[in-house]
Amino acid sequence: MKAKSPTSIDAYVGSRVRARRKVLRLSQVGLAERIGVTFQQIQKYEKGTNRIGAGRLQSIAETLGVPVQFFFENDTEPTTYSLVSNGRDDVNAFLASKDAQALNRAFMAIESPAIRQKLVALAKSLARDTHPEIDDIIHPETGA
Structure with a gap:
């Protein structure tokens, strides 16, 4: 076989x-x-x-x-x-x-959930320059 x-x-x-x-x-x-x-x-x-x-x-x-x-x-x-x-x-x-890898390690090192959320919001904001629909791409069910 x-x-x-x-x-x-x-x-x-x-x-x-x-x-x-x-x-x-x-x-x-x-x-x-x-x-x-x-x-x-x-x-x-x-x-x-x-x-x-x-x-x-x-x-x-x-x-x-x-x-x-x-x-x-x-x-x-x-x-x-x-x-x-x-x-x-x-x-x-x-x-x-x-x-x-660097981004993941840095993000994981941030202990504050509020700061993590702010970082995600910043990344989305920067991504909107190229993709205005970024919220629908990341979380299509909620837009969040």
Whole structure:
């Protein structure tokens, strides 16, 4: 019996692993050691060239402090991607970027909910210059 080839879903899950690992400032070696594989295997998972089995994905999720469903979350509303980015790959590329990591770490370091809300309001205000409908894009059900 021939092994199944990786799919676009495998690549997406791998990109989510990479993004979360980077947010946590965890190296591929560090993640590999914690789940009992080589760093080369982590590279293959993150690139989507190797599939991640269910047990291994559970172990990765526990190590990265997220539920398994985190790796499958996907906002498929076309307005979100057509207005905010060119697609899922752009979002994943951004989440894995140094800017996104720095922004996430800085935001997480802000303990005051009121200050966090002000920062979100500032970002929305700046985004309105390009996308006046930004509130509908971020929270289509409430506009908030």
